[in-house]
Amino acid sequence: MSTRETSSIDEPAIEGMEDLVAPMLRGEKPASDWRIGTEHEKLVYKRKDFRAPSYDEPCGIHDLLMNLREFGWEPVEEGGKVIAMRGEDGTVSLEPAGQLELSGAPLENLHQTCAETGRHLEQVKKVGEACGVSYLGLGMWPDKTRDELPVMPKGRYEIMMRHMPRVGNLGLDMMLRTCTIQVNLDYSSEADMVKKFRVGLALQPLATALFANSPFTEGRPNGYLSYRSHIWSDTDPHRTGMLPFVFEDGFGYERWAQYMLDVPMYFVFRDGKYIDAAGLSFRDFLEGRLSVLPGERPTASDWWDHLSTAFPEVRLKSFLEMRGADGGPWSRICALPAFWVGLLYDQGALDAAWELVKDWSMEERERLRNEVPRLALDTRLPGGTGTMKDLGREVLGIAHGGLAARSRLNSSGDNETGYLETLDEIVATGKVPAQRLLDAYHGEWNGDISRVYKYSF
Template sequence: MAEASPLADQVVTERRQLVEYLESGCKPPDQWRIGTEHEKFVFRLADHRPVPYEGPDGIGAFLCGLTEYGWEPVREHGNTIALKRDGAAITLEPAGQLELSGAPLHDLHQSCREVNEHLREVREVAGELGVGLIGLGFQPTATREEMPWMPKARYDIMHRYMPQVGTLGLDMMTRSCGVQVNLDFSSEADMIRKFRVSLALQPIATALFANSPFTDGKPNGFLSYRAHVWTDTDNDRSGIPAFVFDDDMGFERYTEYALDVPMYFIVRDGELIDCSGQSFRDFLDGRLPAMPGAQPTLADWEDHLTTLFPEVRIKRFMEQRGTDSGPWGRLCALPALWVGLLYDERALDAAAQLTRDWTAAEIDQLRRDVAREGLRATFRGRTVQAIAQEVLAFARGGLERRDCRDGNGRDESHFLEEPEAIAASGVTPAEQLLRDYEGRWGRNIAPLFDEYCY
């Protein structure tokens, strides 16, 4: 059975309640927090194959092993599908990818400590089971048919629905891994400005962290195949929502957008009811085909918002969603980029000035270009590499001005050193993988698992 939400008893009788749900996320700057999420593939060390849920070395056993560290299991129909501890969660993605959804923390030093504690725990459990974990944007060897499916009702519904709305949705579900950071806003105006800057610069982040050049055991012609997959997953709910740049953008306009995105499911009495393709507007009017006469609750709205997949998403906070998963040392760099840009007024002003007249169509084309070309892509006569260096300079200044220091006196800007080195070289992580594949690996992809295993 699905876990009940505390909002399940709050019936929605008018659209204004949906807008107010988003508005309730506004917080003063001293309450802004950082939440980092990162996914990784689990594979058997013996043969590098994906790991199913069942079995003594399966994902179910992995989650059970993590309960020894104080994680509390969340179960559905008797299967452990997630873990919770101290405001954080470990969640199960469709093909067994494990995701840490980090707790909302004050600074990047805390976030990085959380990441490293998680690494210690999962490595210990993985070692006992004979499995490994790796951070890549796309599964490099297994075919779609070879990927296992986890026993989670939400994914059963999506599995049936995805082929109706795009050609790559099942690849997104089973063979992709990403990193994202969740950040706060103080007001509607602050949300709008951050949303526009974030959407505009998402392709720059995609290029900097591009890390998925292999499919089915060989190069796929892309640097971020994960980013390419999102261009034909389900365009009703993904991509660059152009209305964000319109004059009427706000919580109400985002609500209207969300109402037009087809539903996946609702939860009643702990069970998921398939509503795929149906309208939340009809639900609001008591005309949901799956449950005629039923009225939505705020928990239904909360669930529905999690099924929207634009490159930047808002709930009661803002999610930056555009980057591939990567090596452990790079996981703190992505939140550093966005915290530096969005949590400092001077940096945000500079980024807003840089992107002030970028159009949604241009940004959408750029996200497609960087999937293939990475930092070599061009935008208005400039290389993405040059833009990335400028944006990283904004972010470094923002982090230096935040002046949050660790026990050794370092501020948060050191977390940008790796993406700064990538931007300076113009060589994305994916291109380095391709060089190794063509060179010292002798066109054999197996060393990838050995060298990049966490």
């Protein structure tokens, strides 16, 4: 989740739709300037007892952040508390229960992306080693209850945690217990954004299936392969889901802005503090009728904050965010951007991917999204034409072609297709990561969930 440092009170107020679509228009870039931004979260635990460390304890989350200064990272504070570290590789920030996230820098190719990921993991492992701390690459805490987890000192989290139980049953689980990998990608025009958004949304269930990695809750199998994905189905219906309007004629920047205006607010940031506006209307804010800031109208920074508070499977700001994957180890952190770059950054691949999904009905898209958390690659495709495994084989073939066409080579002369190998293996075997974990749990682990901690980074 985003980190704010300054207030927006001195900025001019938003005047109308032109200002509301401005962030999306500013995102337009020629293909030569397209970049890849990768975000990935990891679960933090004490090796001695597998406990999630609190913020303030010795060698807790605060100390881990501050120890990253050794590698040139600089602290970012909110209310006198360090809540993030900023450096050349982006931002290391805190998720609600102390999950560490790297929001990576915008990079030109996947070789740079995977190198950035490797640097980050080596750095956090080094500071963790000194504190008896390690990290898990899973989509969800496998054994922790909500009450066993700490809460980090970020003002927006306090507001969100109060609001979540009002609108869904699993929002607190989303905040406290889950981890994800996300990819941020560019577009050249409104039409290019629309096509990428539609392909990304239609194929997000396939990404969820390939990366499914959260089969345990509180020490036992939970009946899902991606429980993290299931959690989003009961978090907040006003700001999640498959967004039928994206596939309707006329979809574009203005339609997205209208959708976001109807997403209830969480907060307003003023004077270094978050003001609780949970459930209030941004439309009222535009009219100066927000009850917590009477007479005040929003600025561009307020709108940017609000754009970060919707959580559909794909999200638009000044770039497109692909949001459907569970957290995982280094190889899958590299594989997710490879998957989406291969499909969306080559026109031939984008066209081929759209041909695969363009005739699906909204009902069929919703069914895939709802069944994949349980069935993953065994989910049946629309029209009884096969399973997600079959689709995965075809889509990965398109992604390979898209990456090959980009011809971005490393110093050894390799293109970017190698980063798809871990997904090729998943499709070839038909076993997603969660199924391998379940095999181990029922086999060599003999039901001992603590054995999952051998899967540390």
